[in-house]
Each structure stands twice: as structure tokens, then as C-alpha cells.
Amino acid sequence: MGVYLLLYLQSSINNPFRYVREYVAKVVQSELRRLGFDVDFSDVYSTLEIPPDESLGDLAFPVFKIAKKFKQNPLTLASTVTFNIQQCKHVLVKRVKAVKGYVNFFINTAELAKILFESIRSLGENYGFVKVEKPLRIVVEHTSANPVHPLHIGHCRNAIIGDTLARLLKLRGHKVETRFYINDMGRQVATLVYGYTVLGKPKPKGKPDHYLGLIYAITNTIIEIDRLKSEIEKCKKSNEYEKVREKLRELDELISVASELRSRDRELFDKLAEKLKGRDHESEISRLMREYEFRESKETVETFREVCSLVIQGFKETLSKLGITFDKWDWESDIAWSGLVRKLIDLAKSRNLITLYKGALALNLKDVQEDPDVREKLKLPSFNIPPLILMRSDGTTLYTTRDVAYSLVKFENADKVINVIMNEQRLEQLQVRLALAALGYRRQAYNQIHYVYEIVKLPGFKMSGRKGRYITMDEAIEEAIVRARVEVDKRNPTLPARVREEIAKSVGLGALRYAMISVSATKPMIFEWDRVLSLEVNSGPYIQYAHARAVNILQKYGKPVDYDRIDYSAAEETQRRRRLVKLLSQMPEVFSRAADELKPEYIVEYLGKVAEEFNAFYTEDPVIGEPDEGKRNFKLALVEATRIVLRNSLNALGITAPERM
RNA sequence: GGGCCCGUAGCCUAGCCUGGAUAGGGCGCCGGCCUCCUAAGCCGGUGGUCCGGGGUUCAAAUCCCCGCGGGCCCGCCA
Numbered sequence: 001m002g003v004y005l006l007l008y009l010q011s012s013i014n015n016p017f018r019y020v021r022e023y024v025a026k027v028v029q030s031e032l033r034r035l036g037f038d039v040d041f042s043d044v045y046s047t048l049e050i051p052p053d054e055s056l057g058d059l060a061f062p063v064f065k066i067a068k069k070f071k072q073n074p075l076t077l078a079s080t081v082t083f084n085i086q087q088c089k090h091v092l093v094k095r096v097k098a099v100k101g102y103v104n105f106f107i108n109t110a111e112l113a114k115i116l117f118e119s120i121r122s123l124g125e126n127y128g129f130v131k132v133e134k135p136l137r138i139v140v141e142h143t144s145a146n147p148v149h150p151l152h153i154g155h156c157r158n159a160i161i162g163d164t165l166a167r168l169l170k171l172r173g174h175k176v177e178t179r180f181y182i183n184d185m186g187r188q189v190a191t192l193v194y195g196y197t198v199l200g201k202p203k204p205k206g207k208p209d210h211y212l213g214l215i216y217a218i219t220n221t222i223i224e225i226d227r228l229k230s231e232i233e234k235c236k237k238s239n240e241y242e243k244v245r246e247k248l249r250e251l252d253e254l255i256s257v258a259s260e261l262r263s264r265d266r267e268l269f270d271k272l273a274e275k276l277k278g279r280d281h282e283s284e285i286s287r288l289m290r291e292y293e294f295r296e297s298k299e300t301v302e303t304f305r306e307v308c309s310l311v312i313q314g315f316k317e318t319l320s321k322l323g324i325t326f327d328k329w330d331w332e333s334d335i336a337w338s339g340l341v342r343k344l345i346d347l348a349k350s351r352n353l354i355t356l357y358k359g360a361l362a363l364n365l366k367d368v369q370e371d372p373d374v375r376e377k378l379k380l381p382s383f384n385i386p387p388l389i390l391m392r393s394d395g396t397t398l399y400t401t402r403d404v405a406y407s408l409v410k411f412e413n414a415d416k417v418i419n420v421i422m423n424e425q426r427l428e429q430l431q432v433r434l435a436l437a438a439l440g441y442r443r444q445a446y447n448q449i450h451y452v453y454e455i456v457k458l459p460g461f462k463m464s465g466r467k468g469r470y471i472t473m474d475e476a477i478e479e480a481i482v483r484a485r486v487e488v489d490k491r492n493p494t495l496p497a498r499v500r501e502e503i504a505k506s507v508g509l510g511a512l513r514y515a516m517i518s519v520s521a522t523k524p525m526i527f528e529w530d531r532v533l534s535l536e537v538n539s540g541p542y543i544q545y546a547h548a549r550a551v552n553i554l555q556k557y558g559k560p561v562d563y564d565r566i567d568y569s570a571a572e573e574t575q576r577r578r579r580l581v582k583l584l585s586q587m588p589e590v591f592s593r594a595a596d597e598l599k600p601e602y603i604v605e606y607l608g609k610v611a612e613e614f615n616a617f618y619t620e621d622p623v624i625g626e627p628d629e630g631k632r633n634f635k636l637a638l639v640e641a642t643r644i645v646l647r648n649s650l651n652a653l654g655i656t657a658p659e660r661m
Numbered sequence: 662g663g664g665c666c667c668g669u670a671g672c673c674u675a676g677c678c679u680g681g682a683u684a685g686g687g688c689g690c691c692g693g694c695c696u697c698c699u700a701a702g703c704c705g706g707u708g709g710u711c712c713g714g715g716g717u718u719c720a721a722a723u724c725c726c727c728g729c730g731g732g733c734c735c736g737c738c739a
Contacts, residue, residue: 052682062681064719074719100682101719146739186739360737381664383735392737399739426665427734454666454732487701507701519674522666524732531673531688535701538674538687545701553698597678605675608686619694619703639698661701 014123014130015592016115016585020059021048023092024105028061031084037070054575057097057104058582064101074101094572109578110568113634116585120641121563128587128648131173132596138174139410140166142420143319144181147311148192149213151318152463152470153527154422154456159473160516161453162420163324164600164653171652172595177414179328180315181406184308185336186399188216188466190288193303195219198275199268201303209314210472212307214265217468218272221258223281228254257467264468286394293336293396304333318473322509323654330409332402340405341397345390347439355387362387365431368438377446378433388431400428404435411444418598420451423522451598453521459528471527476512480533484508487535488661503661507541508533510655514540517653518604538608540655543646546611546618547657550643553623554636555659561637567630576617577638583610584641591652600653607649614642 025045032039044061051060063081067074075098082098095106120127142162145155162178170176183189195215196202204211228251235243262269291300312329319325335341348354348363355364365385368374390401410417421429429450437445456463463470485504492500515532519525535541554561571581587606594602623639626632647657 046679049681052685056682060682064681068719102682183739188739358737362737383664386735389737394737396737398737403739422733423666424733425739428739430665452666457732491699491701523674524667526673528673534688536688537702539701541701545699549699549702556698601675605686608675612686615702616704618698619700622698624698660699 013115013119014127015588016112016119017582017589019115020092020107020112020585021045023090024048024059024061027085027090027093028081028103031081032066034084035080037066037072039066051102051104054579056099056102058107059105061103061105062101063103067101077101078103107582108572109581110571112585113568113571113581113638116581116641117563117566117637120584120637120644124644125648127644128591129171129652130588130592135173135175136415137177137413138169139177139179139414139417140169140420141179141181141410141417142166143315143324144183144421145315146183146186146188146465147209147308147315148188148216149311149465149468149470150207150209151315151473152465153473153476154463154470156473156476156512157453157456157516157521157525158420158422159319159322159324160513160654161451161521161600163322164513164517165418165420165451165598167652167654168591168595168598168600168603172592177327178325179330179410180326182308182312182329182331183399184304185289185293185332185397185402187285187289188220189304189308190285190292191220191223192216193288193300193307194281194285195272195276196307197303198279199272201306204310207314207317207474208310209312209318210474212311212314213465214261214268214468215272217466218258218261218269219276220466221254221261221468222273222276225251225254225258226276226281257469261468289396290394292333295337318477321474321477322513330406332406335405335409336397336402340408341402344401344405344408344439348390351439353438357387357389360389360393361391362389363435363438365434365438368434371437374434374437374445378430378437380430380434385427385431385434388435400431400435403428403432404439407432407436407444407448408441411441411447415447417444417448418451419448420453423452423454426450426452449598451521454524456525456527459526476532477509479529480508480512481505482508483529483533484511484535484541491661503658506656506658507535507544507661510540510544510650511535512540513653513655514543514604517600520601541661543607543611543650544655544658545661546614547643547646547650548659548661549618550614550639550646551659553618553639554643557624557636561640562633563637565630566633566637567628568634570631570634573631574621576613576621577635580610580613580617580638580642583613584638584645587645587649591649594652603649603653607646610642610645610649614646 022045025041025048029039029041029044047061047065049060049062051057063078064074067077078098078101082096082103085096085103092108092111093105094108097104097106140162143151143155143159145151151159166176166178192212192215195218196212199215228247232244232247232251235247288300291297292304295301345361353364355362364387369380369385374380388400389398391397407417419429433445433448436448458471461469481504484507485500488500488504488507511533515534571577590602590606594600621635623632623635626635650657
């Protein structure tokens with residue numbers, strides 16, 4: 001028992017269910033050892049599982065592996081172990097039963113409840129957030145949308161995933177830094193600058209990112225149309241009619257895009273079309289890019305910065321509505337201007353890694369791909385990744401090259417870097433890591449995680465910033481709040497307007513955040529208002545509602561819970577109470593796994609279960625009306641524990657827990 | 662052509678990494694429950710070739726191989 005006591009002191013107070021596992025694992029291990037089977041504690045611990053049906057038990061040890069290892073009949077072994085365990089008394093174990101090769105344990109829930117309540121009482125708003133022993137410095141780069149249009153619902157998924165990961169890691173005890181990469185050197189920003197300049201740099205009407213986004217989409221579409229038209233002429237001259245037909249179809253599509261855009265702001269569209277007429281777009285945009293990268297023109301530099309700053313101002317406004325902020329905003333151009341990109345190219349030269357690919361300066365990735373250590377650590381696919389082109393013929397650099405440099409910047413003060421970037425960029429992200437490895441930056445190559453998420457589609461089509469076809473994040477947020485407000489007004493017409501508005505915000509934003517992480521990131525998502533902004537079961541509001549009910553009971557009761565007069569036998573009286581006690585004790589485990597494996601959806605799933613159990617408990621087991629004082633105190637403590645678990649878990653996901661709704 | 666991701670009831674989704682006991686939820690549909698802590702709720706019913714076929718294993722939704730369907734990538738774009 002001395003060992004158990006020690007374990008109790010170590011882990012029970014902040015992680016009740018883990019303590020139960022350790023306790024049971026210890027019991028199993030010592031029985032097996034007594035029988036002459038030498039097994040590791042950690043093996044037994046990790047083999048324990050929760051039975052599919054609680055009538056089988058609360059925790060189970062399948063003996064199959066061990067039976068095989070020691071050449072025993074699994075059924076007999078399970079029975080023997082069970083019989084032996086039954087010979088001693090174990091505080092936390094109520095009953096043991098052997099079933100078809102499993103040793104099934106029934107937990108003494110009254111004892112578990114004691115530990116749980118003690119933990120809740122002493123930790124309160126920190127309950128569940130178990131810290132890692134060795135904190136890491138972790139950078140989470142996310143959102144990083146091109147500063148040429150407003151954030152749309154695709155970025156919304158990215159932002160919410162990234163922000164949630166950062167929250168989890170921070171609560172886990174890591175030192176987290178969030179970063180936004182401002183991709184201001186690409187062709188896209190140059191295109192916007194081009195359109196913005198020919199218009200005479202107009203002052204934005206309305207939200208700047210929305211206004212500039214429209215200018216960008218119009219400029220881009222007109223350029224594309226002009227390009228297609230000249231290509232069609234070329235093909236006609238060379239009698240390539242198949243191609244002509246194909247391009248005409250493309251042109252048709254673009255013209256309908258143009259008409260959509262024109263209907264959004266006729267005056268702006270016509271003016272832009274007028275100003276762009278007859279210009280050589282390609283060479284003007286290339287000139288702008290050159291002038292910016294090499295800082296050849298002060299005016300160009302200022303215009304690029306001005307345009308990006310305006311859009312970013314819009315980003316910040318949007319993100320702040322969801323409570324998302326960044327520690328650092330990194331300008332791609334700053335990295336290029338710092339000379340770091342140049343240094344990397346020199347490094348590649350000195351290491352003899354430069355090759356010519358398609359006539360351009362490129363990084364040889366052949367040797368690094370053959371390194372078995374690299375192959376394994378980077379999980380390389382079984383095909384050859386061609387050399388990475390570092391520079392255009394005109395001497396300007398490319399996105400991927402600058403991204404390699406940016407990786408080094410992110411790693412300056414970090415042990416690990418997590419990039420939340422869509423699936424489309426998988427190969428590019430792999431190339432970055434491969435390039436890092438080739439250049440000798442193994443630490444960076446191996447500790448950079450590409451956190452992949454799939455794009456968000458609209459029911460009919462794919463969103464496109466270039467075509468101006470998107471649902472903006474601002475619209476989504478607004479709509480979410482509006483929908484929630486309708487419900488709040490219906491249910492609580494007597495509350496002051498200010499309070500109703502606050503609840504509507506909490507519920508609407510909660511629904512949005514919950515929906516965005518309740519689907520695994522690698523699954524494509526189709527955005528439908530009714531699904532994303534659901535206010536029903538298995539939604540953010542469902543969880544919040546359970547929380548509000550818990551708060552309501554405690555408020556109605558009006559006094560603090562009396563933990564000294566609890567009749568713990570109440571814990572064993574109903575299945576519902578047992579389940580709640582077990583579930584609530586599991587929060588620390590669930591949270592830790594979610595943070596360590598970067599899977600916030602574990603918490604979503606867990607919250608669903610807790611809310612469901614609590615709602616059922618709420619309807620079938622009156623708390624305040626309980627006549628027996630000891631039992632009433634038990635129930636009150638259970639409600640308090642539920643309240644804290646729900647609130648803490650919601651907060652970990654960036655969702656607020658309203659006290660009433 | 663090559664590579665990566667996804668495929669679980671009419672629809673959405675968990676479980677897959679680390680194989681275990683009758684595959685969990687939700688939406689929808691059908692039927693019940695507010696003189697009692699907020700019905701954004703609860704209870705019951707309906708609905709499954711876990712894409713298909715092989716293999717490994719005492720045991721496969723889960724691991725391996727071969728296919729099928731959908732998405733994405735393979736640019737001196739980002």
C-alpha cells in the first residue's frame with residue numbers, strides 16, 4: 001500500500017482518472033509478477049482500456065498479449081488473475097470480474113469522487129490543465145492570408161485551428177508564440193498595388209480589406225481576360241482550334257465573374273477597366289515586384305506597405321472579434337531585405353548544392369533525399385522531388401526560397417514550429433523542410449510540423465480570392481451572432497438588451513468555433529450556415545447550455561458547497577452519477593492528449609459526452625430538492641465539478657461559458 | 662503518368678497512428694415528456710456490405726497488398 005500512497009500523492013490531485021489507471025495497473029502488475037510473469041508497469045498501464053459497455057466494468061485489462069507471451073490460455077489466465085485480486089481488499093476497486101479473457105474492474109466511485117472533488121476544490125479554474133514536465137518554446141504560425149482580400153471562411157478554419165492549438169499548448173505549460181506571415185512579395189500583392197495605383201490610390205470605402213479585396217479581384221479578372229484574349233488570338237493564328245475552344249470556355253467563365261464583380265460596385269469596376277485598358281499588365285507587375293524586392297523605388301515600396309497595412313488592419317479587426325491575436329506579424333519583405341535569403345543562396349553555393357534546373361538557379365535535393373535519416377524523419381514519399389528553383393531569371397526570389405529563410409527566423413527562439421497551412425501546400429512545405437535539411441539545418445527540418453487542414457468549400461463551388469468569390473469571415477461572424485440573438489430574444493425577452501447582446505455573442509461565436517474544430521482538420525469541409533451555426537445537440541451552444549444550467553442550480557442554491565458534509569455513498573446510487581464522476585475525472589487526461597497530439601477535437605468529443613450526461617442528470621435527479629443533506633451536498637459538488645470542467649474545457653477551445661442563456 | 666489526403670446509415674461525423682468484447686454521436690424521420698433547479702433539454706424508436714477484394718492475426722473499421730470513387734499537388738504562382 002505504501003507504493004499506492006506515493007502514487008496517490010503524485011498524480012491523484014491533478015489527474016484523478018490517471019490515478020485510477022495507475023492504481024489498477026499496479027494491482028494487475030503485482031498479481032502477474034506473483035504468478036511468475038515479469039511484466040512492465042508501463043505495458044500494463046497502456047494495455048488498460050475502457051470497456052465498450054459499462055455493465056462489463058469501468059476499466060479492463062485484456063490478457064491476450066501476456067497470455068501469448070508466456071504461452072498461457074487467456075481465459076484461464078484472466079480467471080486466475082481475477083481470483084487472486086479478489087483475495088485482497090483494494091480501496092479503489094469495488095469488484096473484479098473475468099470475462100472472456102478480460103479482467104474487468106469496477107471502480108469504487110465514492111472513492112474516486114473524493115479525489116475528484118478535492119482536485120476541483122484546490123485547482124478550480126486550473127483543473128484539467130496538467131503541465132508538461134519539460135516546457136518547449138513553440139511557434140504556431142497560422143492564418144497568414146495574402147493581404148489582398150478580406151479573410152474568408154477558409155481562413156476562419158485556419159485561424160480557429162491555429163488559435164486553438166496555441167491555447168492548448170500554452171495551457172499545457174509550453175512557451176508559445178503565435179506568428180502571422182505577411183506574404184507581401186508575391187504576384188498577388190503586386191497585382192493589387194497595380195490596380196490601386198492606376199486608380200489613383202483611392203481612400204477605402206468601408207472596411208479596407210473588403211474594399212481593396214474588390215479592387216484586387218477586379219484587377220485580376222481584367223488582367224486574366226486580357227491575357228486569355230491575346231492567347232486566343234495567338235492560337236487562332238496557328239490554327240489550334242481545339243485550344244481556342246477550350247480558352248473560349250475559360251473566357252466565358254471569367255466574363256461572368258467580371259459581371260458579378262461589376263454588380264458589386266459598378267463605378268469602381270468601370271473606372272478600373274478604363275484605366276487598365278491598353279496597358280502591358282505583365283511587364284508593369286513584374287516591374288513593381290522588382291522595384292519592391294530591390295527597393296528601387298521609394299514610392300513603390302511605400303505603396304506596397306500602405307496597401308498591405310490597410311488590409312491587415314481589416315484582418316486584425318476581424319480576428320479580434322473571435323478573440324484571436326498574434327504575438328508577431330512578420331513581413332516577408334523584411335526577411336528578403338535582411339539579406340537572409342541571399343545568405344542562404346551563398347550557403348547553398350558553398351556547399352556545392354547549386355544546380356541549374358530548367359535554366360534557373362536551383363537547389364539540388366537529390367543527395368538529401370537519399371539520406372535514410374532524412375527519409376524517415378520527414379516521411380518522404382516514394383518519388384523524386386526535383387531541384388527547388390531558388391531564383392527567377394530576373395534575379396527576384398521565389399516564395400518557397402523566402403519561406404525557407406522564414407523558417408530559420410521562426411526557429412531563432414523556438415524548439416518546435418507548427419505551421420497551420422492548407423493541404424494544397426503539402427509539397428511546398430515538404431520542400432522547405434528538405435531544403436533546410438540539405439543546407440544543414442537538421443534541427444529545424446525535423447522540428448517543423450506542417451499542420452494540414454483541408455479547404456472549406458461552398459456547396460456549389462470552391463472559393464476564390466482571385467475571383468472575389470467567397471463568404472467573408474466578417475459575414476460568418478455577423479450571421480452567427482444574429483442567429484444566436486434571435487434565440488436569446490425569444491427565450492429571455494426580459495433581460496436588458498446589453499446582457500442579451502453579450503449572450504448572443506458568446507453563443508454565436510461559440511457555435512462557430514465549435515463547428516470549425518469538431519471536424520478533423522484533414523477532412524474537407526462544406527460550409528453550410530445551418531450546420532456551422534447549429535444551436536442544437538452536439539453543438540457549441542448545447543455545451544454552453546449545460547454549463548448555464550449548472551450555474552443556475554448553484555445560483556439558486558445560493559450558498560457555497562459544503563465539502564465537509566458530503567455523503568459519498570450517494571456516488572454509487574445511480575449509473576448517471578457514477579458516469580459523471582468517472583467522466584469528470586478524465587478531463588486532465590483528455591486535455592493532455594489533445595494538447596500533446598495537437599487534436600482539439602478530442603476535447604470537443606469529451607465535452608459532448610459531459611454535457612450529455614449532465615443534461616440527463618439534470619432532468620432525472622433533482623439537486624436542490626434533495627432532502628438528505630449529505631446527498632444534496634454530494635450532488636451540489638458534482639454540479640460544481642461539472643460547471644468547472646465544462647467552463648475550463650470550453651475556455652481551452654477559446655469558447656466562453658455564459659452563466660445564463 | 663507519379664505522389665499525398667479522404668471514403669463509416671438518406672446527410673454530417675467519432676473511432677484508424679498505438680488491432681481487442683454487440684462500430685459511438687448528431688441531423689432527418691416516427692412516438693412520448695414542462696403544476697417540480699432554464700424544453701437551446703430529456704426518454705424511446707427508425708436506419709450500417711465500416712468503398713470492394715485478398716492477406717497477416719486467437720482477434721481487422723483499425724495493420725499490409727491489389728483495385729474503385731472523390732479531392733489536391735507535381736509552376737522561373739503563392
